[in-house]
Amino acid sequence: MELKITALPKERWKDYPLPIGYTTDEYYDVTIDADDGFAVRFTKKRCTPPITHTPEEYDFPDRLYEDHWEGAYAWGILSGDGRLLGAIETCPEAWWNRLRVTELWVDESIRRQGWGRRLMDVAKEQARLERRRAIILETQSCNAGAIDFYRSQGFTLIGFDACCYSNNDIARREVRTELGILLDKPEKLSAEQVEIRPERPEDYFETECMVRRAFWNKYRPGCDEHYLVHILREDSAYLPELSRVAVVDGKVVGCILYSRSRVEEREVVTFGPLCVDPAYQGRGIGGMLLDATLALAKEAGWSGVVIFGEPDYYPLHGFVTCDRFGITTADGGNRNSFMAYRLNDSFDGIHGRFFEAEVFEHLEGAAAYETKFPPMERQRFPQQWPDEKA
Numbered sequence: 001m002e003l004k005i006t007a008l009p010k011e012r013w014k015d016y017p018l019p020i021g022y023t024t025d026e027y028y029d030v031t032i033d034a035d036d037g038f039a040v041r042f043t044k045k046r047c048t049p050p051i052t053h054t055p056e057e058y059d060f061p062d063r064l065y066e067d068h069w070e071g072a073y074a075w076g077i078l079s080g081d082g083r084l085l086g087a088i089e090t091c092p093e094a095w096w097n098r099l100r101v102t103e104l105w106v107d108e109s110i111r112r113q114g115w116g117r118r119l120m121d122v123a124k125e126q127a128r129l130e131r132r133r134a135i136i137l138e139t140q141s142c143n144a145g146a147i148d149f150y151r152s153q154g155f156t157l158i159g160f161d162a163c164c165y166s167n168n169d170i171a172r173r174e175v176r177t178e179l180g181i182l183l184d185k186p187e188k189l190s191a192e193q194v195e196i197r198p199e200r201p202e203d204y205f206e207t208e209c210m211v212r213r214a215f216w217n218k219y220r221p222g223c224d225e226h227y228l229v230h231i232l233r234e235d236s237a238y239l240p241e242l243s244r245v246a247v248v249d250g251k252v253v254g255c256i257l258y259s260r261s262r263v264e265e266r267e268v269v270t271f272g273p274l275c276v277d278p279a280y281q282g283r284g285i286g287g288m289l290l291d292a293t294l295a296l297a298k299e300a301g302w303s304g305v306v307i308f309g310e311p312d313y314y315p316l317h318g319f320v321t322c323d324r325f326g327i328t329t330a331d332g333g334n335r336n337s338f339m340a341y342r343l344n345d346s347f348d349g350i351h352g353r354f355f356e357a358e359v360f361e362h363l364e365g366a367a368a369y370e371t372k373f374p375p376m377e378r379q380r381f382p383q384q385w386p387d388e389k390a
Contacts, residue, residue: 007380008074014065021054026144088119101137141175155179195247214275221378224366237357264352304347311336326351
């Protein structure tokens with residue numbers, strides 16, 4: 001059976017013990033020079049006899065979903081008979097917008113096969129999807145192998161605690177060491193660097209590949225937004241005169257597609273998807289697409305725009321929740337992700353239930369269409385819709 005990484009539900013895996021242990025003949029020696037300020041140095045050295053730590057020596061072995069990690073989420077590698085062969089657990093630090101790796105373990109039987117890297121890739125993808133500013137973790141200075149692995153994954157020293165476990169941790173060669181990957185915000189692009197233009201037939205597949213990368217595993221394992229783009233172009237509700245793509249250095253890196261919708265019997269417009277390639281996110285391209293096309297919609301005489309979108313993003317561009325206009329979802333409800341943008345005075349007289357074009361409800365062909373694209377791994381992440389629903 002081919003091994004793969006899968007989410008480990010809390011209700012099944014809470015308090016599952018991880019047999020984390022190691023033996024090493026190397027450690028990182030910590031020295032602190034306090035003569036003139038503070039100078040700290042971590043130097044790898046050999047040690048004799050080797051340092052060994054086993055799960056049995058601890059009163060509190062590592063376990064998944066421990067109570068003090070509120071918001072923890074775990075993934076694992078399962079054998080054919082259901083045995084856990086590896087795991088990674090993360091927990092967001094919401095106040096600081098960091099993602100902490102709380103556990104990482106790979107069974108000896110599958111080590112040195114790239115599984116540690118693949119587990120860490122899941123944490124990196126979670127951090128990207130949740131727009132975290134850093135990934136951090138704790139290890140010990142005597143766990144040289146772990147430190148070397150984390151450094152190979154892009155981690156660097158961000159701090160240490162020389163009296164975490166005892167008052168002589170340095171002499172014991174076991175200093176709590178904090179490592180991190182700092183996910184800096186990318187530099188914004190200027191309007192001169194981004195071409196906003198109508199989509200052309202020769203762009204179609206490139207646009208769909210970009211949309212697929214942008215939405216993959218964001219709201220559900222995998223995505224179907226690229227298929228929506230494919231079928232929307234041929235639908236009578238599609239508005240190509242408002243829709244645009246963003247191009248940088250000859251590549252399609254973003255798009256926004258508009259379509260007709262209605263509030264009761266009054267026509268309005270909606271857009272979706274609006275997205276940017278993950279490699280270009282955070283550089284201002286989404287805002288450029290939005291500003292350019294809202295101006296087109298206003299000029300064309302549309303009264304307003306109604307969308308389902310991210311409530312921490314669209315209000316920055318003037319969107320407000322639909323309850324401000326007396327507009328509800330088709331089932332009469334409302335929520336923070338249901339927003340509108342007033343284009344002219346006629347929108348003030350539009351009230352009632354909102355209905356998207358029927359094309360948004362006909363995505364049954366997405367699975368078959370997926371075969372046209374290179375394989376990508378579907379994965380469950382904590383920010384996704386529960387049971388693949390909004």
